[in-house]
Amino acid sequence: MKKPIVTLAVFLIVLQGLFAQKVLTNDERMEWWREARFGMFIHWGVYSLPAGIWDGRQIGGIGEWIMNRGKIPVADYQKMAKNFNPVKYDPDAWVRMAKDAGMKYIVITSKHHDGFALFETKASKWNVVDATVYGKDLLKPLAEACKKYGMKLGFYYSQAQDWNNPGGAAARRPTKEGWANPDSVIIDAYTKEHRGHWDPAQEKKTFAQYIDDVAVPQVKELLTNYGEVAVLWWDTPTDMTDDAARKLQAQLALQPAIITNDRLKRPNFPGDHKTPEQRIPNLKELDGTDWETCMTMNGTWGYKSYDHNYKTPETLIRNLLDIASKGGNFLLNVGPTELGEFPQESIDILAKMGAWMKVNGEAVYGTKASPWGLFEWGRCTKKETKNGTVLYFSVFNWPADGKLTIPAFSNKVIAAKLISTGATVKTKSSGTMLTITLPSKATDAIASVIRVDVKGKVENKPVQ
Numbered sequence: 515m516k517k518p519i520v521t522l523a524v525f526l527i528v529l530q531g532l533f534a535q536k537v538l539t540n541d542e543r544m545e546w547w548r549e550a551r552f553g554m555f556i557h558w559g560v561y562s563l564p565a566g567i568w569d570g571r572q573i574g575g576i577g578e579w580i581m582n583r584g585k586i587p588v589a590d591y592q593k594m595a596k597n598f599n600p601v602k603y604d605p606d607a608w609v610r611m612a613k614d615a616g617m618k619y620i621v622i623t624s625k626h627h628d629g630f631a632l633f634e635t636k637a638s639k640w641n642v643v644d645a646t647v648y649g650k651d652l653l654k655p656l657a658e659a660c661k662k663y664g665m666k667l668g669f670y671y672s673q674a675q676d677w678n679n680p681g682g683a684a685a686r687r688p689t690k691e692g693w694a695n696p697d698s699v700i701i702d703a704y705t706k707e708h709r710g711h712w713d714p715a716q717e718k719k720t721f722a723q724y725i726d727d728v729a730v731p732q733v734k735e736l737l738t739n740y741g742e743v744a745v746l747w748w749d750t751p752t753d754m755t756d757d758a759a760r761k762l763q764a765q766l767a768l769q770p771a772i773i774t775n776d777r778l779k780r781p782n783f784p785g786d787h788k789t790p791e792q793r794i795p796n797l798k799e800l801d802g803t804d805w806e807t808c809m810t811m812n813g814t815w816g817y818k819s820y821d822h823n824y825k826t827p828e829t830l831i832r833n834l835l836d837i838a839s840k841g842g843n844f845l846l847n848v849g850p851t852e853l854g855e856f857p858q859e860s861i862d863i864l865a866k867m868g869a870w871m872k873v874n875g876e877a878v879y880g881t882k883a884s885p886w887g888l889f890e891w892g893r894c895t896k897k898e899t900k901n902g903t904v905l906y907f908s909v910f911n912w913p914a915d916g917k918l919t920i921p922a923f924s925n926k927v928i929a930a931k932l933i934s935t936g937a938t939v940k941t942k943s944s945g946t947m948l949t950i951t952l953p954s955k956a957t958d959a960i961a962s963v964i965r966v967d968v969k970g971k972v973e974n975k976p977v978q
């Protein structure tokens with residue numbers, strides 16, 4: 515009597531093993547992301563065509579907000595978009611540039627606040643295939659290139675704000691943020707009455723209808739038609755309801771390993787990670803939650819033809835080290851042009867960052883936060899191995915006396931060397947202080963990395 519039951523049980527277990535999808539724990543799901551540390555944000559859309567200028571006027575603020583800041587009517591904006599024709603678009607080259615820069619993932623705006631979909635969609639005609647002369651899905655070839663080069667791909671999706679699809683939300687911006695519009699008093703009164711909208715066409719449906727008719731089906735398409743989607747990056751929860759957030763969140767089941775941020779709806783949909791924007795948090799703000807700083811290279815996310823105010827490679831490499839030393843990720847933005855090319859300044863910055871990462875990347879990838887917090891002369895990251903710990907000291911300001919002192923240092927040193935040359939550096943422990951004797955000149959003007967292998971774990975020191 516017992517035997518057939520046992521056989522059946524074994525059979526069912528084997529069957530389950532064969533067909534059940536392995537449910538990942540949160541730590542397993544976050545593993546690649548925590549190791550990656552460095553990704554590329556791409557803000558691209560039809561706003562790259564006006565590139566910050568409308569009717570001959572420079573419109574204030576970030577490029578992708580031109581429609582809202584300039585209070586451009588829906589019909590005019592869509593007419594402009596017809597001419598979007600990025601014939602120089604080369605996703606293979608984009609992915610190679612990201613990879614050569616040392617980036618491990620890409621997050622691209624599949625739809626920004628202007629509601630324009632860079633992909634083929636049945637949920638709205640306001641997309642690259644139906645609304646532009648270009649007429650081809652832009653995300654498909656990018657997904658293919660990412661797959662080819664082993665680059666993780668994520669989609670930014672503006673779930674709430676949508677200034678073209680009726681019913682979408684519009685965060686209110688006073689006209690003075692765009693240009694000195696002579697009708698500003700009338701327009702500002704109108705946007706106040708209409709929850710930020712400036713064109714009656716935007717209010718032909720309710721927000722709930724927009725969520726059901728556009729946002730939910732588009733997210734479903736994005737999570738179905740492009741293979742593995744590593745990240746869904748929500749943005750600006752303007753007017754979001756719990757109901758809308760629940761419906762959108764439910765779509766994520768289509769990609770069980772997907773990682774999401776904290777911008778779906780605040781505060782009850784925290785996602786997997788926080789998103790400090792244009793800034794690096796200080797140590798006291800960190801509470802153990804995963805986080806990712808997103809940042810522009812110049813002053814805009816979406817391309818603006820006249821913004822040449824780029825940060826230096828030095829600043830950006832040191833930012834990456836600062837972020838890694840605090841246990842976060844760096845999502846660095848590129849805003850491609852209307853032809854589909856990265857701005858030359860961005861190309862140059864990526865190349866310089868890549869050259870540094872090629873030599874020193876091990877101080878970034880797969881590292882954990884510094885046990886010491888920050889040093890005046892630079893930053894520290896660590897990696898735990900089986901019996902010991904690897905410490906990376908990235909020196910920004912080379913000490914004049916050639917000596918680096920590290921307080922509260924109690925582990926036994928096994929080896930210490932400069933990672934760019936492999937040359938051994940002398941270390942001396944006295945009491946709880948470690949002194950590293952360096953060559954007279956920095957090996958890298960931006961950040962020279964010293965790798966110190968020690969025995970045992972290195973406990974976190976109290977933050978000063």
Ligand code: JFZ
Nearest residue numbers: 557576578579627749750791808815
């Ligand atoms: C949003 C967008 O409006 C912007 O266009 C860009 O895409 C950026 C990455 O995200 O802007 C924000 C969102 C959140 C904050 C500030 C700007 N925030 O939380 O401080």
